[in-house]
Amino acid sequence: MQAWQAGAHPRSAPGLADLPFALGVASGTPSHQGVVLWTRLAVVDPLDPRVHTVRWELAEDEGFQRIVQRGQTETQQALGHAVHVELQGLPADRWFHYRFMVGDAVSPVGRTRTLPAPDSPAGRLRLAFASCQRWEHGYYAAWRHAAAQSLDLVVFLGDYIYEYASPRSGLAPQAATPIHRVHELRRAVSLADYRDRYALHKSDPDLQAAHAACPWLLTWDDHEVENDYAGLQGREGASAEFMAQRAAAYQAFYENMPLPASVLVQGLQGLNQADALRLYQRHAFGRLARFHVLDDRQYRAVQACRNPSESSAGTVRPSRCAELRDPSRSLLGAAQEQWLAQGLAQDSRPGGPRWTVLAQQTLFSPRHYGGASAAAQADEPTPTDPWDGYPGARQRLLHSLQATPPRNTVLIGGDIHQNYVCRVHADPDRPDSPVLASEFCGTSISSHSGATLERAQALQKNNPHVLLANPEQRGYALVELNPQRWQTTLMAVDQPGRADSALRPLARFVVEDGRAGPQRES
Template sequence: MQPWQAGAQTGRHPRLADPPFACGVASGSPSHHGVVLWTRLHVADPLDPRALSVRWELAEDEGFQRVVQRGQTDTQAALGQAVHVELQGLPADRWFHYRFLVGDAVSPVGRTRTLPAPDTLAPRLRLAFASCQRWEHGYYAAWRHAAAQALDLVVFLGDYIYEYASPRGGVAPQATPPIHRVHSLRRAVSLADYRDRYALHKSDPDLQAAHAACPWLLTWDDHEVENDYAGVQGREGASADFLAQRSAAYQAFYENMPLPASVLVQGLQGLNQADALRLYQRHTFGRLARFHVLDDRQYRAVQACRHPSDSSAGTVRPSRCAELRDPGRSLLGPAQEQWLAQGLAQDHSAGGPRWTVLAQQTLFSPRHYGGASAAAQADEPTPTDPWDGYPAARQRLLDTLQATPPRNTVLIGGDIHQNYVCQVQADPTRPDSAVLASEFCGTSISSHSGATLARAQALQQNNPHVLLANPEQRGYALVELNPQRWHTTLMAVDDPGRADSPLRPLARFVVEDGRAGPQRDG
């Protein structure tokens, strides 16, 4: 196959940009019999309404001598020339290589896999989870290292893009926050803006390598739309401008992620008017692990005591915000809460998975800033955007975990740009209450944390359930699990301002089968 050459397209099709596969390739939403393959073609004129015919191949070998499936699909200019190929009928627990072809253009080669059959107790699973990759705050050296880790899966927990324009002043590594690279894009509000933002992030070669290395499970957080936004269910008074912006952001997210068309609540033709993408899903890695991938943005009640004109959620004191304790407020929304409770009950039943994983956006465990005593905690400043701002919803989930406990429950999260390791307790107000689950909240790929190490260490001292709190490193979490144990290594880059930064382990924790709560490993 010859490399792509300018002029390969005829007048019947849009003229390809050079290079046409500038966003790389990706795969995602794997099952034991299929996977979604993705790419996005770049054309010279993004407004050209004509479609492109794209061929794709899936093979057992990187040289594509043993092709398993091949086919052809047409892009849609209305969907940004994105390609989503939903493969079915594949054998379970197998690795494959894939590529796309259009005219004389050949994409990079990606590697993907199917998951073990539902009745198989797989001997091992190796994954990374990560979040929060603001372009200006650093390079993606963490992704370069993750791509070399021979992973089965990546679980991405939100803030794939950031909607902001670059701060004025250019590169400023010594600034607070540090600015290591800049872009020329305006603040994202339109579909074209969001498409450009994804193209920017996906131009990074290390992020492309991580996508090409293995399939991803994906959810989103706030910056895929707007900082600290709440779903439309909590924004009855939202302006038409915001609703149009949110719809554009949702469409761009689907266009740029390896997701099946089933996430489109109104289908492809209605996407421009859709108010939702159904992102909460379950993925089963045989009987070893079951992932409940959650969406804590789209269905949440608006943050407690938040003024309609505020762009950030902020903090409140409970004595001045009765709404904070309103039992009807939800972070996941009633339908998703019910869906999750049903899934946890299934995991609790005979034949359930060895490990139940709640893949959600932020820190679940409480953080008490005023001290360990109940009196000090009663009216301390409370952040309203994470689970701390939805205490009744958190307690409902804890009650579910206590009533129908899976064999082993682990929560993973991101959002706060800090590493946290916690014991998840039945009653967050009682340090002696039963430990129900383990929690690992990872730091960011690049996004800066405004917290200080001294504050994090003081918080850890005042919260016995917090085993580690560290805001200083950027990186990801590496997880290795088998039927007997879950092992998490928090990986940190030495310098987010260097694309070639070395990586090192920050801390290691283990969860033993049948024993809730992380333990330090070494």
């Protein structure tokens, strides 16, 4: 079992650790003419106010003989010595190499790309989507394999970090939940805590390799702040404390991700306000695909019938929770719902994208645990944190998909640490209603599930729209798409407790152009 401790690097130059680029490099938020390059310097004293000049280079070749752009920037202690270089004016649909330098130190080389121009036909796209990488629950073998897949993009769907301290039971070999590595960090509540937590996760070489391999599109989920948090929350007796924690978590997220400064809608001083980080956005990969990246945490209504004294929303029975059926409750918030509806309507017009992708956090399709009959479903226990807890919001999105249907709609999600493949019906409770879209909800990189295969198989049997339900594997989803078809391969790690674990395909599904709903491929 491996332990990790913050601040373990020895001093090399004034203020900097021996390995100033120990947290790796990354790129993200690509467009057809630009991309954001990221790194964060490892410093000896996080409170040291001195600035550091970081030089950067972008080249056509890995040897940096054909430089495209170069420049320099100064880090700030106020931003955790993070570097965000926002490049513009680049040619579309091109690969590049980049690196950073400070003093005599040179960073690892990253590889990034621009997207095809919006009017380009763009014949193919290869991407991975993933989520949920709790440090203690396993190694990041999935990322090692993903980095070798020659990907165009990674789409990360949340829970990049977990705020918890390492469980005490992790040291006990008889623990019911295996703990494969531990750390010495306390539960994250302050900016320093969250910075240390990102440094922990980013110290993993396999995660660094995945970041360096290609650009990422990013959103977040709850554990970037705390388990099951909901919007501004405003919990009685803890509101000011929670808002300070949320602001710290939001700042650390921005510092550690390849995001443009424009996501800081109100600047650093506005991080304790509503709409503090604007993460929902669209990205067009030519005319082949358009991604609508969603944020289902920052604007949502508090979970229905939630007890403010409990840390988890849990489940409720509809007969005991009238709030659950309140049609005004939203998972995305009114403004984001309207933005998404407008985007779907745009995608449905002539000349719109071949594939419309909703990149969001969790499982969209309903899960009925009480059986397939309406009577069994009427008062079954309902989880209140995912889309099941916001049926009015789900129905509004289904209405948008039916009123102005894009050519092909695919939802991708994570959060639940289980693989699900589903048909998305116009009426989620009627399997004979029209199929509007396809859904792939991926398992976790490392986080445990807690569900059993027997329960998942029973659920699949009682829910005709669920084509696959499997909680046992860790891994990611590999997607290959062209104008004729979308193919998802669910990739499973053999041994989550080993950094050198092998990886294998668990299942493969395709969606054909013009035919909504996944089909299993043998």
